[in-house]
């Protein structure tokens with residue numbers, strides 16, 4: 001790539017960086033290094049690098065150039081571009097196959113709260129009526145998702161909104177302004193008012209955490225996972241989206257089941273020594289002091305999703321096979337998150 005070319009691109013990347021920073025700073029739209037943005041300029045796919053936080057887009061060089069023709073050729077040859085290029089996001093294939101100049105992918109809590117329902121396609125038909133949107137049932141990120149997107153686009157070429165089952169949202173457009181407008185339209189239509197949880201028992205939590213390796217989370221909203229009966233029931237059913245496994249680096253849904261309030265005088269710590277957090281029935285949540293800011297951000301996102309799922313919603317949990325099949329993605333994302341330089345701690 002010539003120097004002139006890359007200088008031009010840097011200027012053209014500014015709107016993408018600004019958009020990414022705005023989106024990345026809204027925890028209801030994206031958490032930690034999840035979500036990604038890209039722009040296609042003269043055969044180059046400029047895309048958020050793996051493990052980077054969109055929130056860092058202004059102050060840090062989070063966007064890397066990838067050869068669009070090569071990426072698309074990879075997909076054609078059934079090779080995942082994310083495996084071929086270091087630093088390329090697992091969602092590169094998806095951005096490459098989409099024809100739109102600007103693509104934004106977010107794990108927005110309102111969309112996920114719809115996208116984990118068995119009846120999501122029917123519900124969304126009503127919510128998104130009039131938009132050029134399509135539903136894609138859950139498939140793992142990478143080649144499988146890119147292939148499904150190709151199928152959908154071959155039947156409906158004018159699609160610019162994709163709702164990904166048990167995953168999130170994709171918006172495409174000619175420029176960053178169009179994408180941001182469309183995102184805000186979709187957000188308005190999918191907005192769900194979060195449930196009001198019962199009060200947190202801070203005194204009980206402080207007593208439990210006192211002198212232990214546990215701490216109270218910075219985000220008070222997280223306690224709803226323990227204080228809200230509907231949330232506890234929703235969580236006990238299994239994993240709703242792959243990133244949920246990030247906390248445990250395993251596929252044990254039991255992690256998300258609440259436990260009775262432990263007696264602080266009891267030897268309770270050894271019982272839960274492998275867990276990164278504890279959801280305590282009727283009290284709230286305690287987290288390991290070693291929990292990374294990225295994991296904390298993911299946990300806040302989870303609480304926001306769960307508070308938007310009603311008790312009557314027919315839920316579609318990930319199957320054991322799906323969790324197992326996405327385990328390599330989860331493992332790589334887990335490492336990314338563990339190493340990420342978090343914007344939340346930098347400010």
Ligand SMILES: [Zn+2]
Nearest residue numbers: 035091105168
């Ligand atoms: Zn994603």
